Amino acid sequence: MNEVSKISPTLLLEGLRAIVGEKACIEVASDMQPFTTDYRKLYHGKALAVVLPASTEQVSAVLALCFAHNVPVVPQGGNTSLMGGAVPDAAGDAVVLNLRRMNQVQEIDVINDTMTLQAGVTLQAARAAAEEAGRLFPLRIGSEGSCQIGGNLSTNAGGTAVLRYGNMRDLTLGIEAVLPDGRIYSSLRGLRKDNTGYDLKQLFIGSEGTLGIITAAVLKLMPLPSASAVAWIAVKDPHAAVELLTEAKRAAGQAVTAFELISGPALALVLESMPQWSAPLPSAHDWMVLIELTSGGDAEGLDATLMSILEQGMERGLVTDAAIAASLADARAFWQLREEISDAQTREGGSIKCDISIPLSKIADFIAEASKQVLALAPDARMVIYGHMGDGNVHFNPLRPKGAPAAAFLAENYARVSHTVDGLATRQNGSISAEHGIGVAKRDDLLLCKSPVELELMWQIKRALDPTNLLNPAKVLPLPTPAP
Amino acid sequence: MNEVSKISPTLLLEGLRAIVGEKACIEVASDMQPFTTDYRKLYHGKALAVVLPASTEQVSAVLALCFAHNVPVVPQGGNTSLMGGAVPDAAGDAVVLNLRRMNQVQEIDVINDTMTLQAGVTLQAARAAAEEAGRLFPLRIGSEGSCQIGGNLSTNAGGTAVLRYGNMRDLTLGIEAVLPDGRIYSSLRGLRKDNTGYDLKQLFIGSEGTLGIITAAVLKLMPLPSASAVAWIAVKDPHAAVELLTEAKRAAGQAVTAFELISGPALALVLESMPQWSAPLPSAHDWMVLIELTSGGDAEGLDATLMSILEQGMERGLVTDAAIAASLADARAFWQLREEISDAQTREGGSIKCDISIPLSKIADFIAEASKQVLALAPDARMVIYGHMGDGNVHFNPLRPKGAPAAAFLAENYARVSHTVDGLATRQNGSISAEHGIGVAKRDDLLLCKSPVELELMWQIKRALDPTNLLNPAKVLPLPTPAP
Structure with a gap:
């Protein structure tokens, strides 16, 4: 442990101002609020100050000062964490260090x-x-x-x-x-x-x-790729999607750049809230895939490869319908539908966000089993399931039934549904946070999905590098802090 | 520190035998010799025993036993380290743990x-x-x-x-x-x-x-790639090789699988010791490149791409001659020439091995400057320079002049030449061991190329995970061990 010299908040703020300059040291609570509230508005913290250093040397000086006086520091970038990873807790004793001025x-x-x-x-x-x-x-x-x-x-x-x-x-x-x-x-x-x-x-x-x-x-x-080919494809089910991906990798190798699964309810949600946007296919489907191939070669070759993947998929009964983007505008429109799924859920009051990865060979069975278990708990939930199937990663986000109040649905179901889904993923050697990280939201869930040795090693590393636990405290590593 | 209970070698050996079985515990010095001498025959160590565990549980039990009694353990795979990283030192107090029985x-x-x-x-x-x-x-x-x-x-x-x-x-x-x-x-x-x-x-x-x-x-x-295209290319100089690589990446993107630089003396060395092998090009050249493109597409397309890269290279004066492999046998013969460079040096008594990487934008200048400095020290050295230029990595291996005795050349030049080359690489933000690692051979050189903070962090990690310094001691981390 470092020897702590007590310092008053007044003196600390003086020190911070001297390092980053007056304008880059925010001290008024209302001005700090965009930095102390997370992207999803679930975590409302407090801070001693928000500092905006302009150089690595300033970051170093801020950390040295805080270290000398045992003041926690919460690093922050764009504050877009879905896990509450970039905001301080409510204690109000931390300094938020935002890096946005270091933008060269x-x-x-x-x-x-x-x-x-x-x-x-x-x-x-x-x-x-x-x-x-x-x-x-x-x-x-x-x-x-x-x-x-x-x-x-x-x-x-x-x-x-x-x-x-x-x-x-x-x-x-x-x-x-x-x-x-x-x-x-x-x-x-x-x-x-x-x-x-x-x-x-x-x-x-x-x-x-x-x-x-x-x-x-x-x-x-x-x-920079010189050619791309994009299609929106209706598939029989997630098993068919996995088979189609294997076929795509066989036919196009590393040209397969994106392979996104989209459930019927996920697309319906977007189309309902964006009535001016068109559906990519004439009828509704339970399961769809957005595929993108890119290459440094010619566009004709890539189009032909995409076409042959689709033909193979049709012949083998994997693909039931497909729309190929005929222009960059088409491709953009397909991607816009996919990208809007996230905000569309927010507009509906938010869903139960699970971010699962599983070996590709098991993901279709996982989706079926997890859906069954979730619908047993929350019978009319809309199964917003989508994401990066090519990486074995799906965002598995049950949403309140139409007409049901969001807050009540989430209060009743969030914990039990996410524990059900995460538990199933854990038992199948999957991940409960494929890409969103841990932050504070999933912190204590690590106790359920990591082995004791993994948790011990994490603490060994944390103690070796941050012995006084000042950097982003109470994030990632499950509480309570074990004795050394 | 763990509490050390003293154990006699006899008792330790009994314990090891009980874990891995009698046959998998080698205790006679002459039988241990293949495990205690390194691939280049530069390091001749001793061991208490060599154990060959058959399972993870056996590895775990061996380590637990050695940990309880403060016995160092040297892990070993194929024992092909060029850096003495897989053999014990001469103290004779360590157990070598070789994993070759765990081969499923x-x-x-x-x-x-x-x-x-x-x-x-x-x-x-x-x-x-x-x-x-x-x-x-x-x-x-x-x-x-x-x-x-x-x-x-x-x-x-x-x-x-x-x-x-x-x-x-x-x-x-x-x-x-x-x-x-x-x-x-x-x-x-x-x-x-x-x-x-x-x-x-x-x-x-x-x-x-x-x-x-x-x-x-x-x-x-x-x-598995379905097509490959391979060529042996004479280039004007290393600058031309870098320009040709940029052109190849532009034309073929990720299909560029290998891009190896080969100096004239490197090829000459192989051809002299393998007189039955043919030179890929009719005349000798100072600098050559072995390029391989692979793809999941058709061979004709890939051949055409390779041809267009070569034509571009000729037009721009980068390429002076080239041989395209017309068959798999040709391609294999080209690769055999390349792969033989390493053993050819060994047959000549060994070279001064430097394994440098540098940002690609600076590597041609680096080769020119390092060659100049080395030739000032060792005027007639054969400049065996070759390797993975596509990764900014060259094996820069000055070899004794023809006729000069190997031992005297190495004794006189090894330290000063390698320090010259490594020093130049370090000053240019390069690496002194791009792929060979550190082991014992380059261990103390880290003091010259790493910052104090990097070295401190390495020790912080080592102490956190191996507090009593039992695993592969005196490897990688420079001596003396700093006080905690």
């Missing part, structure tokens, strides 16, 4: 195919900068306009192109991070091979700001 | 595209098992017949297909590892997305057996 793309190296940038760059800005340089940065998630690279790294973000390009972890060559005591770690080297000791960056990626604050990164860039 | 491929899931296997499976056997199931396991390194999956994981092996498929780390979904005290950690889940807490497997991958002993893994499988 520092270098794009088109020969090395890398991009070096600060943690506060939004994903959208990062993608745009890469594209301007004739390259693709492939991470693609719904919140790209708000979420920041630092948050993408801290949560190992996934999204709709993981099937082809991997998670954020796979796209990262190096990071810079500030440790709880203010020391700066850097591996901003842009190397694709570097076996010189422990790969320390892996500790900070996906640990949700509990071990260090990521301030910059070197990311991989890819060739 | 436990499951291949062709829907999930995963393979679950024990750590002692050789890379060759793993690739063969995948191929039999109609899938590709893409790791490809020269020692595949001997090296084991556990060693590949512990050293984050690279090789000739990283450009397309990534390092061993990128190919791994889960592992099982035994901790220093015998506890068993497992993440054998086969999930492509799982953000439930710290990604603990990353700690064990690439840490060379200093934090835990990997006993099993779930690896990613890929579609």
Whole structure:
């Protein structure tokens, strides 16, 4: 433990102002509110201050000051966590450190195919900068306009192109991070091979700001695809979707960029709330797939490959109908339907959010069994099931029956339904949080799905890097804190 | 620190025999010799015993016993480390734990595209098992017949297909590892997305057996490519090679599977020692490239792409000559020339091995500058420079002049040449061990290329997971051990 010197809030605030400047130190509760309330408006915390440092050195100085006085620090990027991972608790003794002023793309190296940038760059800005340089940065998630690279790294973000390009972890060559005591770690080297000791960056990626604050990164860039082919496909059932995916991988290999499953109720929800949008297929279906192929080759070849996948699917009775995007506008419209599912649920008062992954060979059975168990608990729930089936990942989100009041439905069902679904996933060697992370919302659920050894190891690492538990406390690691 | 109960070697050996069986506990020095001497015959260690456990439970019991009595354990796979990473030191107080009896491929899931296997499976056997199931396991390194999956994981092996498929780390979904005290950690889940807490497997991958002993893994499988196109290309110089690579990535995207640079002296060395083999091109060249494209499409399309890359290269003056493999036999012959470079050096008494990576945008300048500096020290050295330029990785291996005695050349030049080359790489933000790891050979060089914070973090992790420093002691982490 560090020796704690007591400091009054007044003196601490003075110190913070001296580091980041007056304007970048927010101290009035109402001004802090956007930083202390989470994206889903489920967690309403308080803070001593919100600081907006402009450089790694300022982040380092803030952490050193807080470390010296035992003040908790909550790192924050775009504040788009679905798990309450980026806001402080109600105690009001923490400093929120938001990285949005650190928003410079520092270098794009088109020969090395890398991009070096600060943690506060939004994903959208990062993608745009890469594209301007004739390259693709492939991470693609719904919140790209708000979420920041630092948050993408801290949560190992996934999204709709993981099937082809991997998670954020796979796209990262190096990071810079500030440790709880203010020391700066850097591996901003842009190397694709570097076996010189422990790969320390892996500790900070996906640990949700509990071990260090990521301030910059070197990311991989890819060739911009020259062709894409997109189709909205009605399939017999999730088993047929899995078979179709296997066929697509056989026929198109790594060109299969996205393979999203969409349940009938998920699409219906979007179409009801967006009456001006058209359905992609003339009739309603229980299960659909949105597939995207991309390549650096010619469009005709890719279209032919997509067509042959669909023909195979029809012949084998997997596919019952399909619409191929005839233009970029069509493709965008298909994707818009898919992307809107999330907000459409929010407009209905919110669903019971389960973010499951399972080996692909078991996912169809999982969907059937989990649906059966959920409908036994909540008979008329709308089964909003969708997501990245290509990665074995579905968002399994039961929604209140039409007409039923949202609050009562959620109060009655949230805990029991999510425990049912998560429990089933755990027993099948699946994950209860494929891409959303743990934050505070799923924190204590780790006790149900992780082995004692896994939990012990997590604490061993946490204690080694943050011995006084100051960085994003009470996130990720289940409470109570075990004795060392 | 654990409380140490003294144990006599006799009692320890009795305990080890009781765990693994008499036949699997080797105690006679001459029988141990293949396990205590490294692949390059540079390190000649001693051991109390060599144990060959047959199961994870046996590994766990061996570690628990050794932990209770403070006995160091050196994990070993195929013993093909180039860095002395898999053999004990001369003290003779350690137990070598070799995993070769744990050689079962436990499951291949062709829907999930995963393979679950024990750590002692050789890379060759793993690739063969995948191929039999109609899938590709893409790791490809020269020692595949001997090296084991556990060693590949512990050293984050690279090789000739990283450009397309990534390092061993990128190919791994889960592992099982035994901790220093015998506890068993497992993440054998086969999930492509799982953000439930710290990604603990990353700690064990690439840490060379200093934090835990990997006993099993779930690896990613890929579609078997249906077409490949291979060419041996003479290029103007390394700058031209980098430009040609950029053109190849533009034209062929992810189909570019391997892009190997080969210097004139590297090829000459192979042809001299293998007079029955033919040169791929009619005349000698200073710099050559071996390129391989693979795809799931048709061979004609891929051939056309390769041809257009070569035509572009010729037009732009990058390529001076090229031979396209007209058959699988041709392609194999090209690869054989490339693979033989390593053994050809050994037959000449060994070279000064530097394994450098540098951002691709700087690698050509690096080769020029490093060559100049090395030739100033060792004027007639043969510049055997070759390797995975597509990853920014070259093996930069100056070899004694023809006729000069090997031992004298190495004694005079090894330290000063490797420090010159490594120093230049370090100053350019490169790596002094792109894929070979650290082991004992490069251990103290980390003091020259890592920041104090990186070294402190490595020790923080080591102490957290192996507080009594029993697993592969004196490897990877530079000596002296700092005070906690």
